[in-house]
Amino acid sequence: MSPQVTGVAVPQADVDAIVAFVAGVQHAQQNALPDAFMSGFRQDAFWTTAHGKRLTGYEEISAFTHKVLPGTIDHDVTATYEVEHILFVRPDVAAVKVRQRPVTRDGKRLDEVFQGQADPESLVAANPDAVPGTPLYVLAKDDGVWRVAAAQNTKVIDPETLAAG
Numbered sequence: 001m002s003p004q005v006t007g008v009a010v011p012q013a014d015v016d017a018i019v020a021f022v023a024g025v026q027h028a029q030q031n032a033l034p035d036a037f038m039s040g041f042r043q044d045a046f047w048t049t050a051h052g053k054r055l056t057g058y059e060e061i062s063a064f065t066h067k068v069l070p071g072t073i074d075h076d077v078t079a080t081y082e083v084e085h086i087l088f089v090r091p092d093v094a095a096v097k098v099r100q101r102p103v104t105r106d107g108k109r110l111d112e113v114f115q116g117q118a119d120p121e122s123l124v125a126a127n128p129d130a131v132p133g134t135p136l137y138v139l140a141k142d143d144g145v146w147r148v149a150a151a152q153n154t155k156v157i158d159p160e161t162l163a164a165g
Contacts, residue, residue, distance in 0.1 A: 007088035014146075018096055018139060019083050021146050026081040032073035034066045042140060042147045050133055050153040077102050077110065077129045092141040093149075100133030100153070115165035124157065132156045 005015055021040060028037035041047075043058045055061045072078070085097040102110040110130035114120035124131055138150040156162055 001082065003083040004085045005088070006085070007094075008091055010088050010091050014088070014091070014094075014141070015086060017146055018086055018094060021139065022081050022083045022096065022098055022137075026079070029069070029072070029081070030078045032070050034062070034069045037065055037069060038062050040146075040148055042142065042149050045148050046150050047148070048152045050155045076104055078105060079103060079133065081135075094139045094141075094146070096137040096139055098133075098135040098137065100135055102130055102132060111162075111165065114162040117163050119159070120162040121157070121159040124162075132162075134161075 003015070003019065025037065025040060027033070028040075038058070038061070041058055041061055045058060045061060047055045047061050049055070049064075053064070055064050080101045080103055082099045082101070083096060084099050087095040087097075089095060104110065110127070111132045113127050113130050114123055117123060132155075133153055134156050135151060135153040137148055139146045140149040141147075
């Protein structure tokens with residue numbers, strides 16, 4: 001699925017590069033590769049995890065990533081990442097809305113448990129690994145390469161959003 005693209009006009013190559021960037025994030029996350037994950041960050045970046053931990057600067061983000069990411073390779077659950085919307089604020093700055101869906105290692109979607117439920121919120125406690133994410137990346141293009149300047153990774157807990165899937 002192609003993302004919605006808004007904002008200032010940019011070459012298709014920039015849209016493609018951002019979609020490829022997010023695919024690289026997915027690959028690094030699914031394969032627990034902290035160095036590959038960190039290759040997408042500016043030195044002055046900041047990141048807020050899905051649980052609200054704020055990390056400032058490449059070194060702090062890297063230390064956290066190298067601590068937690070390698071241990072995820074043994075988890076039964078990982079995630080897919082799909083670019084939904086890119087807002088080009090300027091030709092070299094983009095806000096990127098990502099849909100993060102929890103999946104088993106063999107690709108079975110877990111968030112479907114919430115779809116169409118009258119009260120999906122009640123299922124969250126029983127299915128914590130099935131809760132999807134809705135990251136927002138602010139990317140900056142430096143020397144022709146898109147990198148994270150700021151990011152917020154948020155868990156979806158809004159009942160309407162969970163039920164809609």
